[in-house]
Amino acid sequence: MTFIDPWFLAQLRDLHTTETWLKSGVSLADLTPADFGEVKRRGFSDPQIGAALGVDALTVRAARTAAGVTPSFRRVDTCAAEFAAETPYMYSCYDGNDESAPTNNKKVLILGGGPNRIGQGIEFDYCCCHASFALRDAGYETIMMNSNPETVSTDYDTSSRLYFEPLTVEDVLNVIETERPDGIIVQFGGQTPLKLATPIAKYLAANPLQAASGAGPVRIWGTQPESIDAAEDRDLWYTVLQGLNIRQPPGSVVSSEEEAVKAANGLGYPVMVRPSFVLGGRAMEIVYSEKDVRRYINTAVEVDPERPVLVDKVGRGGGGGATRAGANKKRKTHAPPSPSPSTVPGPRRRDRRRRPVRHGRQRDHLRHHAAHRASGRPLWRLGVLHPDADHRRRRAGRHPGLDAQNRARAQSGGRRGGRGEEGERGARPARPPTPPSPHPRRSACSTSSFACRTATCTSSRPTPARRAPCRLSRKRSATPWPRTRPC
Numbered sequence: 001m002t003f004i005d006p007w008f009l010a011q012l013r014d015l016h017t018t019e020t021w022l023k024s025g026v027s028l029a030d031l032t033p034a035d036f037g038e039v040k041r042r043g044f045s046d047p048q049i050g051a052a053l054g055v056d057a058l059t060v061r062a063a064r065t066a067a068g069v070t071p072s073f074r075r076v077d078t079c080a081a082e083f084a085a086e087t088p089y090m091y092s093c094y095d096g097n098d099e100s101a102p103t104n105n106k107k108v109l110i111l112g113g114g115p116n117r118i119g120q121g122i123e124f125d126y127c128c129c130h131a132s133f134a135l136r137d138a139g140y141e142t143i144m145m146n147s148n149p150e151t152v153s154t155d156y157d158t159s160s161r162l163y164f165e166p167l168t169v170e171d172v173l174n175v176i177e178t179e180r181p182d183g184i185i186v187q188f189g190g191q192t193p194l195k196l197a198t199p200i201a202k203y204l205a206a207n208p209l210q211a212a213s214g215a216g217p218v219r220i221w222g223t224q225p226e227s228i229d230a231a232e233d234r235d236l237w238y239t240v241l242q243g244l245n246i247r248q249p250p251g252s253v254v255s256s257e258e259e260a261v262k263a264a265n266g267l268g269y270p271v272m273v274r275p276s277f278v279l280g281g282r283a284m285e286i287v288y289s290e291k292d293v294r295r296y297i298n299t300a301v302e303v304d305p306e307r308p309v310l311v312d313k314v315g316r317g318g319g320g321g322a323t324r325a326g327a328n329k330k331r332k333t334h335a336p337p338s339p340s341p342s343t344v345p346g347p348r349r350r351d352r353r354r355r356p357v358r359h360g361r362q363r364d365h366l367r368h369h370a371a372h373r374a375s376g377r378p379l380w381r382l383g384v385l386h387p388d389a390d391h392r393r394r395r396a397g398r399h400p401g402l403d404a405q406n407r408a409r410a411q412s413g414g415r416r417g418g419r420g421e422e423g424e425r426g427a428r429p430a431r432p433p434t435p436p437s438p439h440p441r442r443s444a445c446s447t448s449s450f451a452c453r454t455a456t457c458t459s460s461r462p463t464p465a466r467r468a469p470c471r472l473s474r475k476r477s478a479t480p481w482p483r484t485r486p487c
Helices: 006-022 033-041 046-053 057-066 123-137 169-179 191-206 225-232 234-243 257-267 290-299 316-320 360-374 389-394 402-412 449-454
Strands: 072-076 089-093 107-111 141-145 161-163 183-185 251-254 271-275 285-287 309-313
Touching (some): 006 033, 046 057, 057 169, 107 123, 123 141, 169 191, 225 234, 234 251, 257 271, 257 290
Parallel strands (some): 089 161, 107 141, 107 183, 141 161
Antiparallel strands (some): 271 285, 271 309
16 A cells, blocks of 8 residues: 555546646647636646647737636735734635735836755845835835745745745736736846746737836836846857957857767867856766767756757866957967976974963963962962862873872861961961851852952852863863852
8 A cells, every 4th residue: 555645646647637638639729718727727837738739838828818717816814814914925726716906006026036946045035035125115015926935035024915926937927917017026036037037028028018007018127138148148148258358268059969079079178068047057067078978968958959058168278279259369378487496395384373362351360370380389279270189190290299289288188278288388377267157148258359269269158069161271171170159
């Protein structure tokens, strides 16, 4: 058993049955409005219907529109009927019940980036959001069209209206005909809406549509499709560079396997092959033989006159050949002089690490620590060394006399026992005992505030142990030590 619900199997059977019926010899003229409605309700797009019937997608759209079969938009209540939603979400269907309710205000349609892909950043969504914010501040109603719910552009407060629709020519034209915005912005959503710029512009040129606000025809704002094509179509881009007399590596644009092999053999290997109308270096590869060229053309990309492939020479100065732009000039190359034995640099000395700059209380603590060490007094009195035996044995080799001090401290029976004992530096007067503090939560201390921070407190009340590594001995030992709490 596959544990697949029979409902899904029924849906797949209906799709197969519909496609088989469309390919059985039915022509576009034979489709009635009921047939169009049933096919669209089963999820077939205009390009899919056109591929089954052997006609263009725009031709299918014209026939469907003439038959009166248009999508209707249902509204998603973002507030669950608790109160009136200010930002409606719409999605399309073909049930004949339209809830879009477009307005006649000044509005702009912004095309988002669509689903996230590997290698795609979040800058597209960022640009779409700020375009919406700027247009709303300018007094326009913003309409966001995006099919990715995991973006900020699809949040409830980013735009005035949101259409959860795929970013295809058919769906974008459906939203345009429903809303009739003043302008359409396509340059902020990345490669997905950029590919839609030219088909949308051609459709609007052939079928003019007036904006709902009465400001004129619906048109694309910002970067025009001609400029987008000039930047993406490498053949047009080469023409622009040649007109500006800008040098570039030699290469060619091919539209078949044999043209790619001929161009690569003429340029000399290695060559870089990549498709046109892509951004970010997707499907780019460096090949080193004719076999690799044929493998790339057959497996990596789809090559046809509408999807050409670029073949460019890889190497300094284009391998010494003529470039596309400025082929009448050759770049002079000079071999670098061979270094003499006297000029060959030796091994680099390791630069001394810069000491970190200390500030404030840490700097004062270090100064006191240095003065304490210079005086010859044991470091454990500062509270920066762990008093256990293992740590003392590890540090006995670096600090001569530390064992004698530890033994004197152990004989005195306390951590501060060596104060009145006879040590290496002679006898010292013992500190008088501190009377207990009358306060129940604090203990009396006869030391100053600074000494209390750096020395062990002599309060009668035991202080809780705090697990914190010593800043001064961190490189020597990572063992946590019980610090005493300042008075």
